[in-house]
Amino acid sequence: MELLTAIAIGILFAIGIFQMLRRNVIRSAIGLIILSNAINLFLLSAGDFQGILPAYVDTAQELRSDALPQALVLTAIVISMGGISFVLSILYVISSRYKTSDLDEIQGLKN
């Protein structure tokens, strides 16, 4: 289970970074979304995650998932949602101003 999670997170990371470096602005935004999901999964697995076991159980069983990373992931998800919606809105402004979705043609600042 742990190995599987680790491999999945690694693949997501690779896809995210690769997409982020694409020239198309929409693709790079999607890359950002994938990357932030990979990081959230990493945070979730950071805290002794026990699969389907809930964070707190009132049985005498000792096995339970650590609750803190789940709280962290919740916060991180909210923040990355805000960030990504801001990126998308700014992409809208930029693509309608420059009439292109190619990052190499958006270079008003270079002059």
Add this chain to the structure above:
Amino acid sequence: MNSEQIVLLPVLIPLAGASIILFLRSWKQWQARSAFVIMLLSLASSVWLFYRVWLTGEPVVFQLGGWIAPVGISLVGDYLSALMVFMSQLVLFTGVTYALGAKDKNIQYPTFYPLFLTLGVGLTGALLSGDLFNLFVFAELLVISGTILTAISDDRFGAEAAFKYFYISLLASAFLLLAIGSLYISYGTLNMADLAQRIQLNPGQPLLYIAIALLTATFMVKSAVFPFHFWQPDFHTAAPTAVSAMLSSIVVKLGVYGFLRMTTLLFVDQSEQLQLLLVILGVIGVIFGGLSAIGTHNAKRMLAYSTLAQVGFILIGIGWGTPLSIAAALVFTFNHSLIKAAMLMLAGSVASRTKVKSAAFDVVTGVGRYMPFAGVLFFIGSLALAGIPPTNGFINKYLIFDSGIDLDAFLVLILLALGGILTLIYTMRAFQKIWWVPPSKGDSIKANGDRLIAPTLLIILVITLGLWAQPLIHISQVTSIWLQDPFNYIQAVLGSIIAQGF
């Protein structure tokens, strides 16, 4: 009121104020005035916090919600945080003052002042936070407010600069989250004091060095250190003047604060390579920033590159790591914030007199003829940036050189002296272009520009701190000696629990 709660005030006042003045969006004048009053209250609370820390001689620690330290989130106002918060609030206050007298269109935007206040909340919160994840949340608030303020800039490339910066800073936050995850896997805590203690006890964790590398990268992006600087000149040039004065002076200091905490608290035993890296990158930053500033064609861009050079000086002070050099870095941090904010405000007010509102040298050439008072202020600011005596810039350079001579680091000192000469070259060139050269087309000057109250206030502080430098140096030295022993911080955060009998 529980007396530890004053550490909440510099965060809570602007946060509550930002939500309240959002309702005043239809009454622009009242919104602006209340933002000013809120910032004044916030500054007063940070002065109170600073005074309290100095009076009692021990940090003010507040455990949020009454949860004990390693479990809950603690806000820590120690010597370092109190000094940095005071500095930030002072500069933010002058920023609001500048915005009140500015002619920019984006000031009229209904969320300008609320966003400005949340920028302050983010910075203050990140400086006071005693918990790594909380620091991440506040840093994100800071980044998002700063980016939106730049995106609504009058400069038509504002949105593009904001896009560029936001991508890079989202990546930096990704690094920070990865570092937080790695540290949590290894040590099971995120409280900085607890973390420092556990790292000291068990330094063999394989993920520790990865976490250090990721945190270093994060703070380097935050304070635009040499290889991570490429977003900074664009971003600081395109931002509205009141905002770019904040970004280039106090927001970049978040990274400096992070490095201070990393080398003096979290990773004391592992910090040797980090300190060497800071010295090397600092020297490169000083030279590269100076040369790039000489090569620019825009006054604001020149000052943004100059920040790269000046942060280099601070990093060298942190990298040397002796009590003297850390004190020098702290004095430099404080003084540079005042100088750079004043200089950017002056460049912005010069730009506000032109029709196209640009600080490019071919536009602003000769504009200074109509604003001689700004010329005097800019000249004093230039002297301060270059480190010429009657200003506080001289104190900065003097302390850095003094601590360098103590360490026999003469190669670094020669390069730093070269960097200082470069500073003099580019500031004097800007002064000459704006104030000496006669204007080519005299009809393109507006009668009114941004008011000069805020930069005047800052320049008065620059001269005062140059002539009467002893208090600040004393404060920095005490802070630096206090920082030398990480146990002081650990004791302050975790010790109160023992006293409360938990």
